[in-house]
Amino acid sequence: MLEIYAVTLIGIVLGQVTPGPNLLAVAGAALGQGRRAATFVALGVATAIFVWVTLAAFGLALVLAVAPALLTVMKLLGGGYLCFIALKSLRAAWRGSNPAFGAGETHWTDLAAWRRGVLVNLTNPKSALMWAAVATFLFGSGLSAPQVLGFAPLGFASALVVYGTYGVLFSSGVARRAYARFARAVEALFGLAFGAIGGKLVADGIGEIAR
Template identity: 35%
Template sequence: MDILTSLPMILGVALIASASPGPATLAIAATSMGQGARAGLRLAAGVLTGSLIWSVAAAAGLAALMLRHGWTVEAIRIAGAGYLFWLAFRSARAAWRGGPPPVAATARGSFRKGLLLHLTNPKAIFFFGALYAVILTPGQSPVGLGIVVAAVGAQSAAVFLGYALLFSRAGPMAAYRRAHRGIAALSALAFAGFGLRLLTARLS
């Protein structure tokens, strides 16, 4: 497959994967509504960094190596489920306690949360692994592969950072202040559901 002529198709598939509802988009939306643009953008930057790490790893062939060693993927799967359950617990605790919405987290903490959220997501390994397995051919130009990595990264940045800016606007933030306990409860259920699905899913 010629990478450059197939770039629109590649970007289309990657757009669906990055923009679809999931733990990362939920965390970005909730953080942006509850803590503002700064924390939301930092968390989105962490998610984006994790996505770029998996993308570069897959392009370099590391994902294929990981897939040959099932215990590595299993360890990431269990760690990812555990982290989602931890997020569910924190959201449930916020919903139970009530009170004012949480104050803004530090920029460093928000970035780390987003990074861990994506690095412990084994689905990313399989997505990028499958994507590059399709387009990689013997003698593939490193320049062309680099263009794909950069294009997918730029598109992901637009999606994740765009979500942060969208949900940190005055309207969504005001709605969050009025219904933050309900949003925290729904977030807890969603994170727990994602964690349970990840823990019980067959990834092979």
């Protein structure tokens, strides 16, 4: 079992270090709000991953296979949420004030930062597919449901370490000074990135409904 866990964890960590909505959310919080906010966003992402592993252990892959429409709904909701964040960021870049990721003059509470991390991950259908695939691999390797559930703390810890590290890097003095100088450009880049991801998800969802 430990060998299976190790192989799975390596694959998960490699996936976590690559750019995506989770990294964008953490980086945005670090640049606009600082290390503490970024840490709580990372904690929110890790919490959502714990939820995904729990759901996967109790049949997420089976549910998605039996009810594929659920994935379509997730694409629409998740894409819509990412597009909402993107629009806020692009509007801030256009106006040159109240940056969406910096939250203007309003300091994020720990709960607000944690909630953003949770929502970004839970509304991402790619997370559902990834953890469904992970569950399928674990079950296919002979693990029982409790043993698959036992991977949840590892998924949680890896996300907290990976995204927490990104939070530290992006909240450094150099990164924050660069953000302060090029805030509008950074906001626009974040907005375009989230918009591209969210727009594709929504388009995919609409396409699946049309078929």
